[in-house]
Structures are given as C-alpha cells and as structure tokens.
Amino acid sequence: MDSIKVMMDIYKEDRSMKFNIFVILILSLCASLFAGTADDPNLIGWWNFNDGGAKDWSQYGHHGVLRNGARVVYDTERGMVLHNPKAGYLDPNEGHSGHVYCGGERASIADPCTWADIPRSYTVLMWIKSQMWWTPPWPGSPNQFEKEWQAIFTKGTRGYGQLIITTVGTQGRIYFRARGLQPSTNDHINGNTFIDDGNWHHIAAVCEYDAVTGQTALHLYIDGYEEYNSPVIATGSLILCSDPVYIAGSYGGSTKDGEIYMDDVRLYNRALTESEILTAMDEPIPSDFTGDSKIDMDDFRVLAKDWMETDYTIASDTGGMVAHWDFAGAAGETTVPDLVGDNDAVIVGGGQLDGNGAAVLTGGPDGPYIDLGANLGNVISDLEYCTIFIDCVWDGNSTSWQRLFTVAQPGTTEFSTITYVSVNERWLRYYQRHNAHDEETNASNPTYVPEMKGQHQIAISITKDYGLYGCTIIYIDGVKAAFHTNLAPCSLDLLGQTSRNYIGRGPFERDPLDANTINIDNRFAGKINDVRIYGRRLSERDVKDIYEGVSRQLYFKLEAPGNLSDAESTNSKVVDFKDLAALVNKWLQQVPLLEDNLN
CATH class of the missing domain: 2.60.120.200 (Jelly Rolls)
Structure with a gap:
C-alpha cells in the first residue's frame, strides 16, 4: 500500500513526473509483450x-x-x-x-x-x-x-x-x-x-x-x-x-x-x-482498458466504472440451455429435476438413480427408460437450432439398434432419435423423419469414432442454415465424428409439440403379441450421467470445453473488462479489490524502473 501511496502522491503533486513514469511503463510493457513475437x-x-x-x-x-x-x-x-x-x-x-x-x-x-x-x-x-x-x-x-x-x-x-x-x-x-x-x-x-x-x-x-x-x-x-x-x-x-x-x-x-x-x-x-497456433491464440491481452497503448489513471477509471456497477454476476450456467438433467439424486429415487426448466424427468419401468450421479437402465425390449415429459414438446417445437448432449456409459450391443434418445409424435411418422447401430460398437446414428423423408447422420468412420462401449459424451448439433436445408454434426468426446448435409428441411421444430420424449427407448410402441415388433424398441443398457439441450448450435470449441469441464459462458453485455483476478469459471464477473490489486501489481512489476526514475 505504501507503493500505491507514493504513486498517488506523484500523480497529485508532479504531473510531469507522472507522465515520465507512464512513458517508462508504456515502453517496458510493450517491449515485454511484443518482443518475442515481433522478433x-x-x-x-x-x-x-x-x-x-x-x-x-x-x-x-x-x-x-x-x-x-x-x-x-x-x-x-x-x-x-x-x-x-x-x-x-x-x-x-x-x-x-x-x-x-x-x-x-x-x-x-x-x-x-x-x-x-x-x-x-x-x-x-x-x-x-x-x-x-x-x-x-x-x-x-x-x-x-x-x-x-x-x-x-x-x-x-x-x-x-x-x-x-x-x-x-x-x-x-x-x-x-x-x-x-x-x-x-x-x-x-x-x-x-x-x-x-x-x-x-x-x-x-x-x-x-x-x-x-x-x-x-x-x-x-x-x-x-x-x-x-x-x-x-x-x-x-x-x-x-x-x-x-x-x-x-x-x-x-x-x-x-x-x-x-x-x-x-x-x-x-x-x-x-x-x-x-495454440500459443499465439492463448497470448494474454494487456490490461490496457482504454486502448491508448498505455496503462495509466484512465485504466483505473474503466476499472472503477466496472467496480461501481451493481451486478456482473451470472446467476446460472445456462448459455442458451433450455433443459438439463444431471441425475444427482439419492440412490433409489426415480424423479430427476430439470435444472434450468420445468421439465422434470421420471425413470420408468424399474430403473432408478444409483446415488453416484447416474440413472441405471438395463435395456431389452421392455426395460426401464427415462421419460423427459410431454411438456418438453413445448420446448422442442421452438428449436430450429439445437445441440443435444448426453454423457453416458454404454454396456455394449448385447442387442441390436439400442435407442439412446428420442423425441416423437404418437400416431405419426414424425420423430428424431439417436441410436447405436446394429452390433457394430463403432457406429452411432442420428435419425430424423419428417413428412416421410428420412435424414441419417452416421458416425461410423473408425478414424473419428472410438469404441462406443464404456463412457462417452455424445453431442448432436442441428442447424438449418447450411446449404439449402441445414446440416447435422455428431461429436464424440469433444471431437467432430460426422457431418451430414440435409437433403430436405430437418430441424426439431418441424416435429411439432412432441409428447414421446425419452432417454433410453425408441419412438414406437411394441406389441407383445406381435413377434414382428420384437426388435422395434431395443432399449439402452447402461448409465445416463448427464443430458443437456441447448436452444442454439454450439461451436466445436464450446463442445470441446464442455467435454473438458471448462465453462465458457456467453456474457454479452455483462462482460466486465475490469475483471482480472477471479479464477472461478462461472459467476466470476464481479469487479472488486482483487481486481484493483491485480492492476496495481502490474504497475509494481515495474518498480525498479520507477525507483530509477525517482532517483
């Protein structure tokens, strides 16, 4: 604090000395920031x-x-x-x-x-x-x-x-x-x-x-x-x-x-x-808030303005998320709250939470599944652009065509589903039908698709403004695994207000008395850890960050340029004394030059 007082006294009593000090700071800062790159x-x-x-x-x-x-x-x-x-x-x-x-x-x-x-x-x-x-x-x-x-x-x-x-x-x-x-x-x-x-x-x-x-x-x-x-x-x-x-x-x-x-x-x-490229991309931006290529009292004014704002805190980790189930309840429970909406899910048919952040599903033609609720159809009917995340542990293909995710209209052929294909454990398919037209996105290239048995995070991004009718992208563990250009309109809002919204089962009903329908609904066998639906398309970087556990929020107008010190990935936009200390510390790094000038 004594060093800060000395600098403030200089500012009050000797403006020409202040100017000389800042010139030294400017030259030193620019030299340290740009020397390696510019050379x-x-x-x-x-x-x-x-x-x-x-x-x-x-x-x-x-x-x-x-x-x-x-x-x-x-x-x-x-x-x-x-x-x-x-x-x-x-x-x-x-x-x-x-x-x-x-x-x-x-x-x-x-x-x-x-x-x-x-x-x-x-x-x-x-x-x-x-x-x-x-x-x-x-x-x-x-x-x-x-x-x-x-x-x-x-x-x-x-x-x-x-x-x-x-x-x-x-x-x-x-x-x-x-x-x-x-x-x-x-x-x-x-x-x-x-x-x-x-x-x-x-x-x-x-x-x-x-x-x-x-x-x-x-x-x-x-x-x-x-x-x-x-x-x-x-x-x-x-x-x-x-x-x-x-x-x-x-x-x-x-x-x-x-x-x-x-x-x-x-x-x-x-x-x-x-x-x-990564090194260049990650280079820090100097704390030059005013953009005048110097760090001076004007930068303090920017910081002070942020400091005086009443609220730079984001209340929740939404970023465009419209539904989120994390399966974090107590063992034996069958109700899973929607953390960002009003679409609580229910585990049906004997499944339950394991108490360790997962829902356990046993598969088979009549096994347990997760009903996301008919009210989710009100959300689905608005989603022209969306990204669906599912973190799960799959037991493998003991039976063919296991269904992982479904939204569908009963009594119609309008549905969208994510399926493990056949007995191939390196093949995942996103399948949507609208007006009797099918669009399939197949992640089956072994170069990009890992063995799907075990724990993986799957993301499906759907957009309608690629080419004439949009595209679908499949990510597995944060890596782009498949890209499909649609041949006809293909977005979730086209399905209307879906009422069959499931994790772990398909869109159709099986008739127990009809042997021809025995394989129509092979259900998911494994654990469901986390399911998220975003009402927008996410970039590959966003998908990768979610997989790696990095929360990169879209703060828009809530960005505070004076926020320097907070290490938290969320709720970190508060500007306080820590940020003042961070900026002052940048000044104090130049103390030897400052003392030389004072002598």
Missing part, C-alpha cells in the same frame, strides 16, 4: 490495432491504412480492434466499403515480387467477430455475415486471387483458398464450424509445402481445432497476383466487403504448427 523473422505482417490505427508491429513496417470508414474501436473483450462497418462508406473512385490497405501490390504481374508474394508456405492468424444482430433469448434465426463470400483477409479476388479467406456465402463458416493448386477441388477448404454467433473466434489458415514430396497441404483451424475437412492435399504451384493485401476487404469490389470486427491479424511466410 520472429518469419512474421512479415502483424496488425493488432493497439495503436489506434493499422501499424505493422513486425520488424518490417508494412503499415496499413484505414480506408472508407474502417476504424479502430474499443471492445470490452479484446481492447482496441478493427471495425469494418456496414457498406455505405463507399469511395466512388475505389468502389470499396471499409477495409485496411496493407500494400504488397505490383504495377503488373511482370514486375518483381513484393513481400506479400509468398510462393510456398505461409500462415494467416486472426481473431474475428460477426456483428450481433440480435440479443438473447435465442430467436429462430441466428446471426449471419452481411455479405455473400464476405472478405476477411485477401490478396486478390475470390476467383483470381493469390490468398483468399472469406465466409462461405452468408453462412457463418470460413472459406480458405490458395489458387493454383491441383486438382482445383483441392485448392480450397470449406470450413464447417459456424462462427456467426457474435462472439470472438480465432482463425488460422495454413499453407504447408513439402519440398520432399512436392505436395502442399492446406489446413484450417477454428478456435485452435482443425476443421473436419482439413487438411486437403494438393500438388502444383501457387499462382501469385499483383493485387494488394486487404484486411476486412477485397480488391474484387464492394459486394465482397461487409461488416466485421477483427483483431490481432498476422501473416507468416512459413507454416506454423498446431502448437504454435
């Missing part, structure tokens, strides 16, 4: 927007220029970031909306190559966020990017450029192309992870040339995880172009520029490894 000779462009503009923090000085309304703004999560606003800032002489011009062009293709003409391996890293067009609770339509094939990082156009990273149509997925590779079907990657949720996502696009084989591999990582379609392997040489490097824009015209937020954009002239 990498393969980092040929680094635009982090912390200077309020588009300075290149690499050692090469390829500074960018903000054009046509693009500006640097303050973001509560990442500090100073680039914001390319909606189209409307058009320069009639250029025909582009906002973007950052970074140079690297040539007058003609015959001229000597520039720093941006990379013929072999390279890596592009960045953080991006789409504009949030809506706020919770979750509506039927998600956020989407503003323009079709919206430019993110480009050197040239999507059709004729050299290095192209855009969105896929208006959908919230990433398209990465390195033109010239053969066959042409392998010169690009269409990502399948949706990032149009108004949250920050880390993108890594890697072009990796192997001089021994002559092959080039394209990799695409979203939030540190390699995409399901990545890598793709190709041959041939990259086609270079004479266009400049644009951030958040394209040389191909204003129709490919749209609203987006971006931060920490890096270009390397080598292929980074997955470990290096």
Whole structure:
C-alpha cells in the first residue's frame, strides 16, 4: 500500500513526473509483450490495432491504412480492434466499403515480387467477430455475415486471387483458398464450424509445402481445432497476383466487403504448427482498458466504472440451455429435476438413480427408460437450432439398434432419435423423419469414432442454415465424428409439440403379441450421467470445453473488462479489490524502473 501511496502522491503533486513514469511503463510493457513475437523473422505482417490505427508491429513496417470508414474501436473483450462497418462508406473512385490497405501490390504481374508474394508456405492468424444482430433469448434465426463470400483477409479476388479467406456465402463458416493448386477441388477448404454467433473466434489458415514430396497441404483451424475437412492435399504451384493485401476487404469490389470486427491479424511466410497456433491464440491481452497503448489513471477509471456497477454476476450456467438433467439424486429415487426448466424427468419401468450421479437402465425390449415429459414438446417445437448432449456409459450391443434418445409424435411418422447401430460398437446414428423423408447422420468412420462401449459424451448439433436445408454434426468426446448435409428441411421444430420424449427407448410402441415388433424398441443398457439441450448450435470449441469441464459462458453485455483476478469459471464477473490489486501489481512489476526514475 505504501507503493500505491507514493504513486498517488506523484500523480497529485508532479504531473510531469507522472507522465515520465507512464512513458517508462508504456515502453517496458510493450517491449515485454511484443518482443518475442515481433522478433520472429518469419512474421512479415502483424496488425493488432493497439495503436489506434493499422501499424505493422513486425520488424518490417508494412503499415496499413484505414480506408472508407474502417476504424479502430474499443471492445470490452479484446481492447482496441478493427471495425469494418456496414457498406455505405463507399469511395466512388475505389468502389470499396471499409477495409485496411496493407500494400504488397505490383504495377503488373511482370514486375518483381513484393513481400506479400509468398510462393510456398505461409500462415494467416486472426481473431474475428460477426456483428450481433440480435440479443438473447435465442430467436429462430441466428446471426449471419452481411455479405455473400464476405472478405476477411485477401490478396486478390475470390476467383483470381493469390490468398483468399472469406465466409462461405452468408453462412457463418470460413472459406480458405490458395489458387493454383491441383486438382482445383483441392485448392480450397470449406470450413464447417459456424462462427456467426457474435462472439470472438480465432482463425488460422495454413499453407504447408513439402519440398520432399512436392505436395502442399492446406489446413484450417477454428478456435485452435482443425476443421473436419482439413487438411486437403494438393500438388502444383501457387499462382501469385499483383493485387494488394486487404484486411476486412477485397480488391474484387464492394459486394465482397461487409461488416466485421477483427483483431490481432498476422501473416507468416512459413507454416506454423498446431502448437504454435495454440500459443499465439492463448497470448494474454494487456490490461490496457482504454486502448491508448498505455496503462495509466484512465485504466483505473474503466476499472472503477466496472467496480461501481451493481451486478456482473451470472446467476446460472445456462448459455442458451433450455433443459438439463444431471441425475444427482439419492440412490433409489426415480424423479430427476430439470435444472434450468420445468421439465422434470421420471425413470420408468424399474430403473432408478444409483446415488453416484447416474440413472441405471438395463435395456431389452421392455426395460426401464427415462421419460423427459410431454411438456418438453413445448420446448422442442421452438428449436430450429439445437445441440443435444448426453454423457453416458454404454454396456455394449448385447442387442441390436439400442435407442439412446428420442423425441416423437404418437400416431405419426414424425420423430428424431439417436441410436447405436446394429452390433457394430463403432457406429452411432442420428435419425430424423419428417413428412416421410428420412435424414441419417452416421458416425461410423473408425478414424473419428472410438469404441462406443464404456463412457462417452455424445453431442448432436442441428442447424438449418447450411446449404439449402441445414446440416447435422455428431461429436464424440469433444471431437467432430460426422457431418451430414440435409437433403430436405430437418430441424426439431418441424416435429411439432412432441409428447414421446425419452432417454433410453425408441419412438414406437411394441406389441407383445406381435413377434414382428420384437426388435422395434431395443432399449439402452447402461448409465445416463448427464443430458443437456441447448436452444442454439454450439461451436466445436464450446463442445470441446464442455467435454473438458471448462465453462465458457456467453456474457454479452455483462462482460466486465475490469475483471482480472477471479479464477472461478462461472459467476466470476464481479469487479472488486482483487481486481484493483491485480492492476496495481502490474504497475509494481515495474518498480525498479520507477525507483530509477525517482532517483
């Protein structure tokens, strides 16, 4: 506290001394934060927007220029970031909306190559966020990017450029192309992870040339995880172009520029490894709350504002969850409360809780199951987008086609079910029928599907805005195991208000007097540990975090940039003396420099 008093006295009595101290702090902080990264000779462009503009923090000085309304703004999560606003800032002489011009062009293709003409391996890293067009609770339509094939990082156009990273149509997925590779079907990657949720996502696009084989591999990582379609392997040489490097824009015209937020954009002239990508992604953001590239009393003002707010605490771990059963009751109980809704479940037919956080089901054609209640149909009928999580222990296929999860309408063919297929213990199927049309998503590739016997966490993500009719993704233990593009409309709301909502049994009734129905409802044998239903699609990173027990909440307006010290994964948005101590400690780390200045 004496050190704090000394600093406060300096602030009151000698403003010029205060200024000198802060200059030292600024230089020291920037040197410690940026030295290791900026000294990498393969980092040929680094635009982090912390200077309020588009300075290149690499050692090469390829500074960018903000054009046509693009500006640097303050973001509560990442500090100073680039914001390319909606189209409307058009320069009639250029025909582009906002973007950052970074140079690297040539007058003609015959001229000597520039720093941006990379013929072999390279890596592009960045953080991006789409504009949030809506706020919770979750509506039927998600956020989407503003323009079709919206430019993110480009050197040239999507059709004729050299290095192209855009969105896929208006959908919230990433398209990465390195033109010239053969066959042409392998010169690009269409990502399948949706990032149009108004949250920050880390993108890594890697072009990796192997001089021994002559092959080039394209990799695409979203939030540190390699995409399901990545890598793709190709041959041939990259086609270079004479266009400049644009951030958040394209040389191909204003129709490919749209609203987006971006931060920490890096270009390397080598292929980074997955470990290096994760290291770059996890670099901490300095406690520069005001974005003026210094830590001073203005940052205390931001912290104090957060401090004075009445409530930055999230009351429950929902994040869009509409139902949750954790089976944590006492042994022998048969009622399981819904922790976030009003849909308490009942264990039917002799099953019960084991007292250790699980419901025990014995399988067979007439075995016990869990009835999630007819009222859950009111929730199901609203779910155009959803993610279903089931943590379970499966005994294995003593009988075929064991049913794990079902929502269905009695007396109709409208149903959705998750099933262990046949006697193959590496095959899981999500199956939905609507208007006599079947959609099947099969997780059966042994490369991605582990032996299903034993404990696993299964997640099914359903969305309707991929392609014409949406898609279904299966995750097993946090890893994407199957991806299916639907051939007809396929979302849970199409089923209506389902009344058969079960864990451990199928959608149909079996007739004990009819031998033809004996295998129509083989029920789940094993333990059910946890079941969650989200009213939105979750990103792969979200799925992975839930599997690993990390709670990453969507706080939106409740984000407090002054929250520095709390270690709890939930309810950690309170700003208090601990956060003040954390910020002061950053100052006190510079005490030797401070004392030198005072002497």
